[in-house]
Amino acid sequence: MAVRSIIQYPDPLLKTVCAPVAEADADLDALVQDLIDTMVEAGHSVGVAAPQIGVCKRVAVVDVSKSKMGRENNHGLLVMINPHIVEQEGRETLREGCMSVPDYTGNVTRAENIVLQFRDREGREKVIRASGFEAVAIQHELDHLDGLLFLDRVSSVKTDVFRRKR
Amino acid sequence: MNHFALTIIGRDRPGIVAQVTESLYRLGCNIADSSCSILGGQFAMILIISHPEFTGRESFGDAFLPLEESNLSVFLRTLKPGGEKHAGIAGEICMISVYGSDQPGIVYRVARELGERRVNITDLNTKLVGSDERPVYVMMLEAVLPADLCIEELTEIMKNLEKEVQIDISVRSITPIEL
Numbered sequence: 001m002a003v004r005s006i007i008q009y010p011d012p013l014l015k016t017v018c019a020p021v022a023e024a025d026a027d028l029d030a031l032v033q034d035l036i037d038t039m040v041e042a043g044h045s046v047g048v049a050a051p052q053i054g055v056c057k058r059v060a061v062v063d064v065s066k067s068k069m070g071r072e073n074n075h076g077l078l079v080m081i082n083p084h085i086v087e088q089e090g091r092e093t094l095r096e097g098c099m100s101v102p103d104y105t106g107n108v109t110r111a112e113n114i115v116l117q118f119r120d121r122e123g124r125e126k127v128i129r130a131s132g133f134e135a136v137a138i139q140h141e142l143d144h145l146d147g148l149l150f151l152d153r154v155s156s157v158k159t160d161v162f163r164r165k166r
Numbered sequence: 167m168n169h170f171a172l173t174i175i176g177r178d179r180p181g182i183v184a185q186v187t188e189s190l191y192r193l194g195c196n197i198a199d200s201s202c203s204i205l206g207g208q209f210a211m212i213l214i215i216s217h218p219e220f221t222g223r224e225s226f227g228d229a230f231l232p233l234e235e236s237n238l239s240v241f242l243r244t245l246k247p248g249g250e251k252h253a254g255i256a257g258e259i260c261m262i263s264v265y266g267s268d269q270p271g272i273v274y275r276v277a278r279e280l281g282e283r284r285v286n287i288t289d290l291n292t293k294l295v296g297s298d299e300r301p302v303y304v305m306m307l308e309a310v311l312p313a314d315l316c317i318e319e320l321t322e323i324m325k326n327l328e329k330e331v332q333i334d335i336s337v338r339s340i341t342p343i344e345l
Contacts, residue, residue, distance in 0.1 A: 045345070094343060096342060096344075097345065107340075133343075136345075
């Protein structure tokens with residue numbers, strides 16, 4: 001139960017592939033609570049991944065229900081342990097920023113619809129369908145678990161438009 | 167640290183960036199911001215550079231002479247203190263796509279509407295595409311809206327211009343989301 005500080009690149013932890021969580025225990029629950037507290041404290045944030053607070057484990061939280069873009073279509077607070085994307089389809093591009101890479105934003109193209117499998121805070125296996133902004137936020141946080149930043153996925157509209165012509 | 171704006175343009179070929187940045191590296195210059203792109207057959211580099219001691223054009227001596235001798239045009243502007251920092255204009259960011267049959271004045275007509283309403287253009291690209299018989303003009307621009315103008319109003323303004331100039335325009339918000 002603590003707001004943790006967000007670590008920023010070039011901390012090597014942000015480029016590390018995180019380990020799966022084996023057992024649900026008190027430590028895991030405390031980590032989940034820290035992630036939630038940290039996300040809520042950073043008022044503008046819609047998600048935090050464990051490596052962003054210095055823990056190299058496959059755990060992330062997302063909640064887009066309070067944001068303008070996600071208000072209409074969301075699953076509320078998602079606690080995702082060992083999450084992975086089972087299926088994806090569609091493409092949409094959004095200008096993303098990241099608390100771990102301040103002062104820089106870029107256009108990122110991600111899947112529009114995803115099917116996600118994960119373990120929740122209570123240890124239940126879950127499968128959900130997410131779409132739109134929530135799907136984008138989930139994909140952004142899941143990338144952190146694989147040591148990827150949005151910088152690894154940036155595409156610019158300009159390049160897209162002009163490349164088709166050639 | 168003194169800052170300078172450096173622009174370099176020349177017929178595109180492999181090795182321009184290496185040649186330019188080697189000169190800057192040997193001078194002890196830092197590259198802060200830069201944007202380089204190919205326009206037509208020309209490669210254009212725009213860089214904000216800094217140096218701990220250099221104070222003006224003369225500090226660079228004839229360091230850029232080899233670049234000029236290899237057919238690159240070099241222009242250096244000495245920035246006033248603080249000139250390297252952007253004005254920090256906050257506001258909603260939008261992307262405006264403009265396209266239509268090529269005709270004179272497309273850029274000007276759109277830019278005039280924006281300028282009159284204090285919309286700040288932060289990025290602008292244009293390209294002539296399509297066939298020789300039916301050329302199509304494409305313009306993509308990013309702009310920051312002033313506090314007293316919302317995206318719906320701007321969309322309405324652009325709708326009117328669409329009819330008047332016979333072009334297609336779309337406006338959408340691209341204000342970044344922090345994740």
